[in-house]
Amino acid sequence: ITRIVCVANQKGGVAKTTTSVNLGAALAMRGHRVLVVDIDPQANATTGLGVDHRSLERSTYDLLLGDAKLPDVVRSASIENLFLAPSSLDLAGAEVELVGSMARERKLGEALRGVDGDYEMVFLDCPPSLGLLTVNALAAAHDLIVPVQCEYYALEGLGQLLGNAERVRRALNPELRVAGFLLTMYDARTKLSSQVADEVRSHFGELVFGTVIPRSVRLSEAPSFGEPVVTLDTASRGSIAYRLLAAEVETRYTLS
């Protein structure tokens, strides 16, 4: 069965896109069929996988408005077993356009209904907000992975995010569970990183992934090459960390 994972956190710049792209790619490299769905109007995951969001016929915007089916939108990424449903700037208008429509929170879930069996895992890369696009992702997902940047401001919003996820679980999607918290941009040279990491672990214990993603310049350079770091520079610390995370996710999900 297909596992749909929502990668969300309303705090900006915490590595939602970097995680969707690199964890997705690392799992594909381990032989799993993976789909990355970009539902952020900034279309960063689309760019990070080498696709020009300006030249697209169809995108997740059409998917949400019901004007296209998933197979019309999905394209293969440059890595075997990895697929992308790209976003476009139009998506910025979707929240306002959907406000008045019936079952507005279920549009993404409807569109992904046909995905079962085609992919082992689907990652939904969310924008930095708790608006209708993220609610659609929470309503469509089995799991929520929360990237947490190892910085002070990043701690503040976690309660709000979990509260919203719980509201979605009760009202729309009883299957939704918090699958894990991923510590990102960990800088071993600073006290701040270990203080934040300790705080997250003391709150969420087992739910915190053992793999921690270090701050690594190669990770921030990779998007300019349109490639995930796991293929661009296999020896970099960022690449090693995301490949370790893929192995950990495989065990947690008992993927073969």
Add this chain to the structure above:
Amino acid sequence: ITRIVCVANQKGGVAKTTTSVNLGAALAMRGHRVLVVDIDPQANATTGLGVDHRSLERSTYDLLLGDAKLPDVVRSASIENLFLAPSSLDLAGAEVELVGSMARERKLGEALRGVDGDYEMVFLDCPPSLGLLTVNALAAAHDLIVPVQCEYYALEGLGQLLGNAERVRRALNPELRVAGFLLTMYDARTKLSSQVADEVRSHFGELVFGTVIPRSVRLSEAPSFGEPVVTLDTASRGSIAYRLLAAEVETRYTLS
């Protein structure tokens, strides 16, 4: 007359809050009366100025819903001449609550109407989105300052932001002008930073502030002390940069 400056960029984590807090504080230290208005539901600027957003009677949420006047919400920050209109988590509900109301984009402008003469500058710290809260800020402001993180993904959304600002200028606020682009988290050790900086300068020329904010660990540590870095550690590179920026803004605005 009071100058209202909107600090916005839908890309997350680019230093909108860090700039509102530290530029505001540095100008206050130079003797200007400054108000920071936090309209992000994450309330990071509120925390960064040492205020606990959980214990507030009134916040910018009440301001936008018309349930409070500005003087009821504003409090003094720990620095002379610096004031804060704090945010709270309730603000997350404001966008949905305002969708149906008349002149929903002008709520913040209405609330700030009485500010003239009380402050020389007002900084509006926006959330990472182009939704109703940011539109309210663009509609209320004279100027837009855009923090641009020196990373690849940060370049992508600038066209979208400027397009939205232009739409607001035409439909709601003819006074709005782009006051400047601020390069942030510049890491001199990487080619990426200088490539992004060159790209931004080649597009926007004179509009790019001469002052560049370097990546500095002290800047990310300061929020955990509830203090801007410009008072916490005056010798740090982040502090020096924001004080230089304040001097540059003073000249650009011919503040005495």
